[in-house]
Amino acid sequence: MTDDLAERRGMETNVYQPAEDSALLAEAVVDHARGRFLEVGTGSGWVAERAARDAEVTRVVASDVNPHACESARERGAALRAEGHLGIEAVRANLVDPFRDGAFDTVAFNPPYLPTDPDNEWDDWMESALSGGESGRKFLNPFVDDVGRVLADGGRVLLLVSSLTGFEEVVARVEARGFDHETVVQESYPFETLSVLRLTRGSASKSAAEE
């Protein structure tokens, strides 16, 4: 019992738990995820679970750098499978590094995005789940740079963006990488506006050719 409690406390302090941003990403995932689905930085695996339960997906893979998050996602996957749903396949990974070219039809990411003073970082798993470095885009930028590689033809990215991270800067990065983008859900809170951008390829390369 005490062990159980200790373990649960450990999960609460070591793994990011679902919040407003997770709920918004899940909403976008349920409406827009298709086919082979990857969630990068899955945390507790809550969004991946929503994909497995409610989205038109054929496979759910969840990755995180945090081993506690991977365990949490794998446990959720086992419980889902026992209920007859798709499971969640957990992979410990940095962004999309260990995935093959064209492996996914949908990739979702809620990056750690809080801009953080480098002198003020607290250096544990929760910090790495929240902090996006000085700009707030420490993980978002390399993700946007590489995610196109793992997308299959006609694939899409669902990317959560906070106004704290700099919406315009994110859009500029996304456009520089040749993606079309559309805001599919948006919600305002007292200190930030959260949006989910859907990124696609296709007409972007066409319009680039036309110019």
Add this chain to the structure above:
Amino acid sequence: MKESLMDILCDPLDKSDLELQVTERDGDEILSGTLVGTVTGEEYPIEDGIPNLLPPDMRDDE
């Protein structure tokens, strides 16, 4: 991890193929083993059913 995960995994260092070495299996679930980069020779552990494909320089912070 399921063996079918091999279809979508590659070596994080150079995106080359991985070779699966199974130590412990439960049905179609691989509980422990090693993924070996066929080009880099780098070894990535599978522990408690989870493959650890972090690049070597990120792997030590448990």
